[in-house]
Amino acid sequence: MKRAGMVAVLAALLAPALVLADSPNWKPVGELPIALAKGKFVIKLPDHWMYQAGPMELESSLHGSTLDRILVIFQPRSRASTTTDTESFAQDLLNPHEQRDDRKYRLESLLPAVVAGREGYRAEYTSVSVSGTASVEYRHVVYGVKGPKGNYSLSYAAPAIHYYRTSLPLFEAAVKTLVLR
Amino acid sequence: MPRILLAESTHSAIQDCRGCKSGMKIVLMRMNRALVSLACGLLLVGAALAETRKVLVLPADFHVTTLGAGSTVTPNPEWTALAQENLTRATAELVRNRADWKLVELPELEPADRDALNEHIDLYRVVVAAVVDLTNNQNGYWRRNLEHTEFVLGSGLGFLADITGAEQALLLAGFQMRSTDGRKVLSALANVGSFLSRSVIGFQVIGRPVFELGDAHTTLAVIELRTGKISWLTQREVLTEDPRVPEEAVEAAHELFAPYPRKSLLEVRR
Numbered sequence: 001m002k003r004a005g006m007v008a009v010l011a012a013l014l015a016p017a018l019v020l021a022d023s024p025n026w027k028p029v030g031e032l033p034i035a036l037a038k039g040k041f042v043i044k045l046p047d048h049w050m051y052q053a054g055p056m057e058l059e060s061s062l063h064g065s066t067l068d069r070i071l072v073i074f075q076p077r078s079r080a081s082t083t084t085d086t087e088s089f090a091q092d093l094l095n096p097h098e099q100r101d102d103r104k105y106r107l108e109s110l111l112p113a114v115v116a117g118r119e120g121y122r123a124e125y126t127s128v129s130v131s132g133t134a135s136v137e138y139r140h141v142v143y144g145v146k147g148p149k150g151n152y153s154l155s156y157a158a159p160a161i162h163y164y165r166t167s168l169p170l171f172e173a174a175v176k177t178l179v180l181r
Numbered sequence: 182m183p184r185i186l187l188a189e190s191t192h193s194a195i196q197d198c199r200g201c202k203s204g205m206k207i208v209l210m211r212m213n214r215a216l217v218s219l220a221c222g223l224l225l226v227g228a229a230l231a232e233t234r235k236v237l238v239l240p241a242d243f244h245v246t247t248l249g250a251g252s253t254v255t256p257n258p259e260w261t262a263l264a265q266e267n268l269t270r271a272t273a274e275l276v277r278n279r280a281d282w283k284l285v286e287l288p289e290l291e292p293a294d295r296d297a298l299n300e301h302i303d304l305y306r307v308v309v310a311a312v313v314d315l316t317n318n319q320n321g322y323w324r325r326n327l328e329h330t331e332f333v334l335g336s337g338l339g340f341l342a343d344i345t346g347a348e349q350a351l352l353l354a355g356f357q358m359r360s361t362d363g364r365k366v367l368s369a370l371a372n373v374g375s376f377l378s379r380s381v382i383g384f385q386v387i388g389r390p391v392f393e394l395g396d397a398h399t400t401l402a403v404i405e406l407r408t409g410k411i412s413w414l415t416q417r418e419v420l421t422e423d424p425r426v427p428e429e430a431v432e433a434a435h436e437l438f439a440p441y442p443r444k445s446l447l448e449v450r451r
Binding site: 048 | 244256300301302303304306307308310311314315319320322323325326329330332333334335336337409
């Protein structure tokens with residue numbers, strides 16, 4: 001069992017602590033949109049949520065990352081997927097999100113969508129987070145679009161029970177505020 | 182029953198008063214009788230008004246593991262089953278002990294309902310972990326932002342309210358990691374080594390955290406079954422009791438429940 005056994009027991013109660021405890025960069029979302037990746041994209045996140053920003057990505061949550069999370073990832077053109085196949089493109093943009101959660105997403109739907117005034121896609125996924133004897137089903141929505149300086153993916157993840165439905169409209173509203181530069 | 186007692190007591194009081202020659206005593210006795218009657222009446226009305234709430238006790242979600250000499254953690258299904266049984270009984274006793282609560286035990290559930298309950302208990306673990314993390318978080322922004330949050334399990338447990346008539350449920354959850362004998366021996370040796378190193382060479386060579394003797398975390402929550410709202414939540418970050426022993430499980434549950442209905446983890450943050 002070794003360390004995996006430790007995780008099996010502790011993660012059920014303490015996993016979010018591992019996510020947040022070392023995150024002094026979280027701040028409340030203000031009234032103004034947030035510009036990131038050297039101004040390559042701007043987005044207005046839901047009121048009262050918290051966010052932390054890295055060089056190429058933005059993470060936001062209200063109840064903690066395990067209960068609701070918006071994640072925006074920018075891939076510069078040099079590292080961005082160049083495939084023209086929609087499913088391959090969707091998978092390429094999904095990879096960093098999957099790596100974050102360390103679990104496999106199952107595709108439920110993949111449809112064209114307009115993102116920041118450009119042709120993109122909207123995909124829905126499910127996944128199961130297993131910690132010891134506990135397993136919680138998550139639902140995800142991922143938008144993807146090719147921008148002038150790279151590719152962008154915006155994901156929303158929450159437990160299927162209650163939290164997904166509650167914050168989904170807030171995520172959809174945030175996607176509509178995305179501006180690419 | 183109280184009415185009969187009252188009638189008997191007032192009757193004997195009147196009998197006593199027949200021998201009294203003082204008019205004042207008779208007046209006082211009549212006033213006393215009136216006050217007693219009034220108090221008893223109020224008690225009867227109060228008892229009728231104070232409805233006892235049905236409270237459902239959910240099966241304790243408690244897991245016991247062993248922590249070996251090499252820091253290996255192994256789930257122990259036998260100990261877990263024993264602790265769960267004892268802690269569920271202990272939680273039921275908490276409900277029985279309250280005059281305003283009426284115990285409702287979980288009936289046999291259909292497989293689909295059983296799955297739904299388990300899914301919500303699993304979600305409870307995630308929710309409680311988030312609450313504990315955010316309330317303890319060193320980042321003050323998170324703590325201040327908690328006023329905008331609502332930690333719930335959704336409305337999916339409403340079927341339990343329909344089945345049992347209970348509007349609330351009590352759930353005890355957590356884990357205890359117990360050291361093996363080998364680890365205890367190693368820990369003792371480490372302590373001796375630490376003492377000697379401090380005495381002989383002036384500083385500690387072996388750190389105690391290397392041989393921690395275990396860990397535990399327990400929570401107890403009152404859950405509104407129709408909304409999934411966690412209306413009261415408490416936690417203990419240490420567990421000195423052994424929940425495999427029935428009496429100690431009762432002690433552990435009582436310790437958790439002692440602050441009810443005050444000091445909810447969800448209120449402290451506001």
